[in-house]
Amino acid sequence: MPELPEVEVVRRGLTRWVAGRTVDSVEVRHPRAIRRHTAGPADFADRLTGLRLGTARRRGKYLWLPVTGGGPAAQTAAEGIAPLVTPSVTHGLAILAHLGMSGQLLVQPQDAPDEKHLRIRIRFADDLDTELRFVDQRTFGGLSLHDTVPGDPDHLPDVIAHIARDPLDAAFDDDAFHTALRRRRTTIKRALLDQSLISGVGNIYADEALWRSKLHYDRPTATFTRPRTAELLGHVRDVMNAALAVGGTSFDSLYVNVNGESGYFERSLDAYGREDEPCRRCGTPIRRRPWMNRSSYFCPRCQRPPRPARGA
DNA sequence: ATTCAGTCCTGTACGC
DNA sequence: TGCGTACAGGACTGAA
Known part of the structure; x- marks a missing residue:
């Protein structure tokens, strides 16, 4: 995709x-x-x-x-x-x-x-x-x-005009993103997919960045500290830049290429699409959970679910 | 204002 | 073999 x-x-x-x-x-x-x-x-x-x-x-x-x-x-x-x-x-x-x-x-x-x-x-x-x-x-x-x-x-x-700048945009404002994240009453993966908060992140890169950050997709955004937001943004940028480095090899040809020919998806993904395969950090099988009419892939050991809110 | 479920589309995989 | 169903999922729409 x-x-x-x-x-x-x-x-x-x-x-x-x-x-x-x-x-x-x-x-x-x-x-x-x-x-x-x-x-x-x-x-x-x-x-x-x-x-x-x-x-x-x-x-x-x-x-x-x-x-x-x-x-x-x-x-x-x-x-x-x-x-x-x-x-x-x-x-x-x-x-x-x-x-x-x-x-x-x-x-x-x-x-x-x-x-x-x-x-x-x-x-x-x-x-x-x-x-x-x-x-x-x-x-x-x-x-x-x-x-x-x-x-x-x-x-x-x-x-x-309502689409937010993306994290590879030099004018992306990390502080403003953190503030907006804290203000939302939602969970982190929903926020990452909200194109009015941060654009360019889809299901694949959301799962990848969360895995790299050892964050569970259902963590409330209100719990995010400034360092944690900074680390997450760093991982979002890293995984996107890594994909760009691989996918960028084909634009030299006549074809304005789009889908999957870089092989990046098969070789470099750590979480997305790897259900039952061992986590590359700890060996625990990656799990897939139905989530918002799609799937979330995560390591149940590295990415612990958040503590349920009191009174829930 | 903010949050969220529903909707669009078609090819592939899979169970029976 | 063929049929039905789940799934892939971004972003808009409209309702709560």
Whole structure:
């Protein structure tokens, strides 16, 4: 499942292979893949055509491409003629992407066979002979076009303004996170998955960071001390950086790769998916517990459950 | 305001 | 073999 490290790999690939290119045509093959674009598939395709893509950005698991143009200069470019004036004024628009559970953004030769779950195809007004494809088996992900937050240097799409910065963002505020954590009346894994508190952490990296921190997923956030929060954040960053280091090997290829090809999941996970396998610290079998319609993996010895609250 | 259950989707694995 | 069911699970929605 694409979480922050995988999405970052895609971001780099997008910047390398499609930034600076101008959209020539858009084909929406499955309306659900643009369901967040409420004006519908035709509007999405029409408005995207002629726009020039900027450098890909990321916050947590969200990706976006700020776009410029749409005016006469861009139309000239769409006809394959070099524009006299490069459009530089932002229209305050960005293409937002979320990969969901199974989404992939692929840069493919135009004559490559369609993938079985190809949802959106974007062709460009140049002679590079490659196109951008959104492929998504389960259609939890999608693309959409949005206004950006006025004055935001990263051209953040307005619809994700509520998403917190992620722990690899230089502007992530550790102290503010700790304060917000203490204020919540919830448990630590729920908090880690709350994208308005900290973004980019999904089920896999939550379990991994908790295992590294020797913390049980049901520990109340109100019990967190400043050092404990700092240690947890350190482990979140470590596990994400480790994944990024492995997953980052494939972005050099033509393919903007997304899922699992790094092998990271099979080799390096300590808790997630390891039910009944020995804990790499103490040898106790890892347990799986149903949790919020999914699973939590943990070591019952290293990660002791919290003492039940009095009066419970 | 905050918390949380329900919902969307499809391929795979598994028991009978 | 085929059928039904559980599971993978991010993020939005709406209710409490």
